[in-house]
Amino acid sequence: MMTKLLSKEMKLTASPLSYVFIAFAAMTMIPGYPILCGAFFVCLGIFYTYQQARECDDITYTVLLPVRKRDVVTAKFLFTVIIELISFAICVALTVIRMNAMSDAVPYVKNPMMNANVAYLGFVLLVFALYNIFFVGGFFKNAYKIGAPFIIFCIVSFFAISIGEALHHIPGLEYLNGTTGMDKVQIVILALGVVVFIAGTLLSHKISTHRFERIDF
């Protein structure tokens, strides 16, 4: 049943922009730019699907199919996470290229902004986790309002991106922006990103399922 629902999400509900905006993961390669904004734009692409879902009465249509309500929530989370993981995989591949084949490129060596490195990947997952918690979780309060949850996500992701961009400017933390190897602290940041992404998404899914079962449409 979940395969069918996911197929419905991808073919009927999804906005084409959700797929197109995966390309913003390529912002990983831009020097002198706050590249974490790429993760934000990926989330913005997914937002268009939720907007389209509301305009097309997708939720009503879906809950009237012979499915359990909690599966409707799970399918929407799965769609969201799949887009995020595809984007993350692109970020990983491009980060590996920047850290190896292009590590000596002058624009990257002199980059005053966040470099694509292991810590960056941790922050990408943090931005995705914030989206799943604040936007997707917020959407399922009533399965209708998308404005307020998205604004809340914008605010918290702005702080997350700002922290990511600011940390390596603090004296003694310059190594967070290093691209030459596998720094231990960077690995810890990535591990934290993985944990927050998984735990945040699972928790948001659980709360969303609980809320969705109680909504009066």
Place this chain on the structure above:
Amino acid sequence: MEKILEVEGISKNYPLFQLKNISFCVQPGEVMGFVGRNGAGKTTTLKAVLNLVHPDNGRVEILGREFLGHEAQVKQQIGYAVGGISYYKRKKVKDIIAITKTFYDNWDDAECAHYMAAFKIDGSKKIMELSEGMKVKFYLTMALSHHAKLLILDEPTSGLDPVSRDEMTVIFRKLAEKGIAILFSTHITSDLEKCADSITYIKAGELVASMKKDDFIRRYEAEMGMRPTLEDIMVYIEREEVEL
């Protein structure tokens, strides 16, 4: 006779509106008109039947099963359509069918093709290109293609021109002859004159009557001292003094 839908004591409290103890039942092959003014609680009741709105009290049994607890199985055998709504308006009819059919165990491609042809629905058209009448026919096609035994239709004839409404009532009668039960809400009483077997009337969230159409008319015939139409009865029940 076996009941296809049994609604018992549904209540729902909102801050400004209460649905009070609504009960009725529908038999196979019966067309029930669910009647009341705008805001009387028709849509809320239909949504409560389908668990889209959670009633505070009451129970719903469809095809002998409690709806709550067997939701997915029961929905395999019912169809729901709302007038004036456009699901996936930018998608083509055939694309929506291709996805929807995967959810139903009893989906019948031949039946789908039959109703598509009978209703003259062009599968390559987008939903936004269909007239309101065609949209309702499309939703009926999807319900009938999985052999739904009960159709719950919320204002299916609203927004349709008189010819399309007449056509819809003929369709309802023909489906009823095949044993399909139809519960449809409306405030257009002339549609009910043509096709309803029974009437369930609600006023301000309260059940006024649920009985055979002829019995309903006879009940008011005595009170009104004339042979009334359903419209006469509705006006009689609902008339209020307007103070300007």
